[in-house]
Amino acid sequence: MTRGIVDCDIHPNMASDAELLPFMPRRWADHLRDYGPLNHQGLAFALQHPRFNPGVARADSWPPNGGPPGSDLDFMRAHHLDAHNIDHGILMSLRPAGCDERNLDYGAAICAAANDWQHARFVQPEPRLHGGIMIPQEDPDAAVAEIERCVAKGGFVQVNFTPRASEPPGRRRYRRILECAAHHGLPVGFHVSGVPGHPSTGAGHLTYYLQEHHSNMPGMQAVVASLVLDGVFAALPALKVVLIEGGFTWAPALCWRMDQAWRRMRGEVPALTRPPSDYVREHIWYTTQPIEEPDRAEDLAEISGWVGWDRIMFSTDYPHWDFDDPRYAFRCPLTAAQRELVFSANARALYRLP
Amino acid sequence: MSRHVVARVSEVPPEGALRVTVKGRPIALFNLSGEFFALYDRCPHEGASLCAGRRVSIAVADTPGEYRLERRGEMIRCPWHGWDFDIRTGQSWCDPEHTRVRRYAVSVEAGERLAKGPFRAESVPVSVEDDYLVVEV
Amino acid sequence: MPTALHGAIDCDVHIPPPPTAALLPYLDAYWREQFTIRGLVGADFALTTSASRTPLACRPDWRPGKGESGLALLQRHVLDHFGTGIAIGHCLHGAVALHTEDMAAALCRAVNDWVAAEWLSRDDRLRASILVPTQNVALAVAEIERCAADRRFVQVLVLAMLDHPLGRRQWWPLHEAAARHGLPLGIHAGGLNRHATTPTGWPSTHLEDHVVGAQAFDAQLASLLTEGVFTKFPDLRVVLLESGFTWLPTFLWRMNKIWRGLRAEVPWVTRLPADILRQHVRITLQPVDAPPRPEMLAATLAQIDCDDMLLFSTDYPHWQFDADAALPEGLPEALLPKLLRGNALATFPRLAETAP
Ligand code: FES
Numbered sequence: 001m002t003r004g005i006v007d008c009d010i011h012p013n014m015a016s017d018a019e020l021l022p023f024m025p026r027r028w029a030d031h032l033r034d035y036g037p038l039n040h041q042g043l044a045f046a047l048q049h050p051r052f053n054p055g056v057a058r059a060d061s062w063p064p065n066g067g068p069p070g071s072d073l074d075f076m077r078a079h080h081l082d083a084h085n086i087d088h089g090i091l092m093s094l095r096p097a098g099c100d101e102r103n104l105d106y107g108a109a110i111c112a113a114a115n116d117w118q119h120a121r122f123v124q125p126e127p128r129l130h131g132g133i134m135i136p137q138e139d140p141d142a143a144v145a146e147i148e149r150c151v152a153k154g155g156f157v158q159v160n161f162t163p164r165a166s167e168p169p170g171r172r173r174y175r176r177i178l179e180c181a182a183h184h185g186l187p188v189g190f191h192v193s194g195v196p197g198h199p200s201t202g203a204g205h206l207t208y209y210l211q212e213h214h215s216n217m218p219g220m221q222a223v224v225a226s227l228v229l230d231g232v233f234a235a236l237p238a239l240k241v242v243l244i245e246g247g248f249t250w251a252p253a254l255c256w257r258m259d260q261a262w263r264r265m266r267g268e269v270p271a272l273t274r275p276p277s278d279y280v281r282e283h284i285w286y287t288t289q290p291i292e293e294p295d296r297a298e299d300l301a302e303i304s305g306w307v308g309w310d311r312i313m314f315s316t317d318y319p320h321w322d323f324d325d326p327r328y329a330f331r332c333p334l335t336a337a338q339r340e341l342v343f344s345a346n347a348r349a350l351y352r353l354p
Numbered sequence: 355m356s357r358h359v360v361a362r363v364s365e366v367p368p369e370g371a372l373r374v375t376v377k378g379r380p381i382a383l384f385n386l387s388g389e390f391f392a393l394y395d396r397c398p399h400e401g402a403s404l405c406a407g408r409r410v411s412i413a414v415a416d417t418p419g420e421y422r423l424e425r426r427g428e429m430i431r432c433p434w435h436g437w438d439f440d441i442r443t444g445q446s447w448c449d450p451e452h453t454r455v456r457r458y459a460v461s462v463e464a465g466e467r468l469a470k471g472p473f474r475a476e477s478v479p480v481s482v483e484d485d486y487l488v489v490e491v
Numbered sequence: 492m493p494t495a496l497h498g499a500i501d502c503d504v505h506i507p508p509p510p511t512a513a514l515l516p517y518l519d520a521y522w523r524e525q526f527t528i529r530g531l532v533g534a535d536f537a538l539t540t541s542a543s544r545t546p547l548a549c550r551p552d553w554r555p556g557k558g559e560s561g562l563a564l565l566q567r568h569v570l571d572h573f574g575t576g577i578a579i580g581h582c583l584h585g586a587v588a589l590h591t592e593d594m595a596a597a598l599c600r601a602v603n604d605w606v607a608a609e610w611l612s613r614d615d616r617l618r619a620s621i622l623v624p625t626q627n628v629a630l631a632v633a634e635i636e637r638c639a640a641d642r643r644f645v646q647v648l649v650l651a652m653l654d655h656p657l658g659r660r661q662w663w664p665l666h667e668a669a670a671r672h673g674l675p676l677g678i679h680a681g682g683l684n685r686h687a688t689t690p691t692g693w694p695s696t697h698l699e700d701h702v703v704g705a706q707a708f709d710a711q712l713a714s715l716l717t718e719g720v721f722t723k724f725p726d727l728r729v730v731l732l733e734s735g736f737t738w739l740p741t742f743l744w745r746m747n748k749i750w751r752g753l754r755a756e757v758p759w760v761t762r763l764p765a766d767i768l769r770q771h772v773r774i775t776l777q778p779v780d781a782p783p784r785p786e787m788l789a790a791t792l793a794q795i796d797c798d799d800m801l802l803f804s805t806d807y808p809h810w811q812f813d814a815d816a817a818l819p820e821g822l823p824e825a826l827l828p829k830l831l832r833g834n835a836l837a838t839f840p841r842l843a844e845t846a847p
Contacts, residue, residue: 418757418759
């Protein structure tokens with residue numbers, strides 16, 4: 001491959017929420033200090049399925065000069081961008097989480113500050129890195145305003161939508177946000193995240209982190225079913241969606257199930273004029289990590305063909321523990337053309353990168 | 355097979371690890387309460403350096419909910435996806451039949467003896483006062 | 492009559508829940524009076540998730556005519572038509588969704604006794620599952636104990652979406668009783684709607700609800716596996732009813748992968764998850780949720796890589812296939828003997844006692 005790689009999932013990090021303060025108006029900086037987040041879960045600051053690794057990170061990703069993994073741009077450059085020949089990295093800020101904050105105005109202030117922080121600390125100093133716009137999605141007016149603001153500012157290539165929201169993303173309350181993203185030609189990235197108060201599965205709350213980690217994958221299926229069957233793509237033909245960190249080999253089977261049920265019950269969803277799988281094929285992209293590892297490596301190639309090689313984009317999830325190394329992620333042989341699509345061309349085209 | 359002087363014993367602290375390169379090959383040296391072991395320093399999964407991993411024990415349970423540790427600190431957990439490897443044998447815990455990392459014989463030799471050869475000590479200057487780790491590659 | 496299915500064991504047919512009036516003779520005096528004076532005799536206890544009015548709920552040419560009983564319809568459309576050897580019936584009565592658990596237990600008892608008297612005793616090709624009040628594990632176990640002596644009950648029946656996943660230790664007395672009596676745990680599509688059915692909230696349509704309902708099975712298998720239910724009860728078999736199965740390859744691969752990294756969190760799981768699941772889990776054939784080309788179905792089965800898992804079913808009267816196409820294209824010939832009979836006989840020990 002002559003060109004370098006595009007990594008569609010890199011996590012910038014901050015040493016503490018205090019790094020946001022310079023980017024917040026006094027009113028909300030005071031709120032952060034005096035009140036803090038109001039969550040849909042029992043714990044205020046920690047996750048209820050404690051993770052398996054400090055910082056949820058690769059043990060070798062702690063910057064030598066201190067701070068948590070992902071917080072030191074110089075170290076990220078050497079350890080990741082240079083080491084893996086990465087031409088472009090798409091940033092995915094995860095905290096602090098303004099998007100599911102119950103105090104909507106505070107959530108909006110957090111998102112705006114996190115976007116400015118991301119821009120100042122990573123996007124501006126490093127041309128290889130591109131921002132994702134964090135939005136207070138439970139307040140569509142504010143979310144739209146934040147997208148407009150960031151578009152004007154420049155440096156952002158995606159709108160980040162939390163897949164675990166109060167309601168499925170296809171619900172009408174969110175439509176304006178998706179419409180705004182489509183209008184600006186920005187893909188909407190759904191990266192595993194969000195604590196909406198719902199159990200992580202329809203079967204109820206889970207016991208182990210192992211289950212919680214696994215539930216990201218069926219969670220992504222719920223996102224797809226909602227967007228497709230609630231008519232989002234039928235209404236917004238220009239919308240492009242990226243599913244990040246949910247894997248991809250499940251997509252064909254979900255399409256088969258949707259198509260089968262739609263053939264019986266299409267009377268309920270007249271807005272869908274084509275089989276659900278058509279909308280999926282046209283509107284949805286997938287990032288690879290954490291890549292599926294079939295017992296027979298060739299199964300991965302076969303299913304990738306069913307999904308569509310033009311829709312699969314490599315990602316590492318750096319610096320998180322379930323990182324994929326670009327050299328070894330695919331255990332099945334790829335043709336040169338497939339490799340070019342997955343590691344570079346698909347993402348360059350989608351995010352309009354050189 | 356050749357034997358290589360790779361480090362002074364004191365460079366691999368108790369319960370610590372050191373990465374060295376022998377004939378272009380990365381090798382992880384482990385100190386297990388004064389015993390030394392050497393493994394190929396590339397995880398067979400996606401290639402992480404095992405030296406950067408954490409020391410763990412084997413967790414066992416005869417029945418759900420009753421946890422017990424065995425082999426205290428004798429496993430190295432890959433710094434990436436957490437596969438555990440037996441420091442003594444290189445065998446993987448999650449897939450012992452199919453997955454292992456290559457193990458190399460290590461010995462501790464006195465500098466005095468090393469000065470006589472026939473060891474190779476390209477990168478480690480040998481002094482007669484110290485003890486050294488010698489790996490067979 | 493399609494001969495390929497002659498003598499097959501159909502592991503999922505539906506016994507339509509009876510009107511409450513039909514259950515009165517099977518309720519004890521207290522509950523009979525309660526139902527009568529509280530005006531509940533006319534109440535419809537259909538489950539939301541069984542979506543009984545949707546086109547999926549009943550194949551158009553299987554819709555009941557006037558005056559024909561449910562049993563007569565089943566006989567005409569399935570048992571006689573296909574020459575079925577044995578059919579396992581499920582009566583998904585809404586008793587299981589009531590918050591009032593003693594009433595739920597009374598209704599479950601009535602439903603099971605009604606099934607035995609009005610269905611099992613009238614056609615010896617029929618077997619049934621025990622409907623249990625999952626509101627309270629002790630009551631559920633009591634119902635298993637009460638029904639288990641009747642060998643025509645071959646399975647315990649629960650819904651896929653309850654308050655808590657089925658692997659949790661609070662459920663273990665249920666699993667213990669099921670395993671002890673040689674009754675697989677049958678987990679049927681649907682649920683109680685006690686919480687949102689997806690991690691991102693409530694779906695908008697019956698269609699979406701049906702589609703995402705399959706993911707509850709993913710969660711139940713992950714729960715049973717990680718909590719160590721199969722370690723604790725090695726004889727327990729779990730049957731997924733109407734889960735589809737084409738999602739299984741990715742699920743198995745991902746469980747293996749995540750277990751390799753997080754094994755220390757569940758040290759009682761000492762073998763590859765996919766191997767444990769292949770040993771303990773069985774899945775009914777319909778709905779197939781089939782791919783567009785038959786060779787993709789064959790490829791999917793090869794990815795599942797286990798001939799023991801699938802159990803033939805029609806899912807009568809749900810509209811899963813048309814005409815006689817109960818077997819999807821793409822099934823390997825060699826799989827048919829196991830699919831149609833062998834796997835069912837191995838899964839439900841009670842079937843072999845009386846298998847024709
Ligand atoms: S690289 Fe070691 S476990 Fe994946």
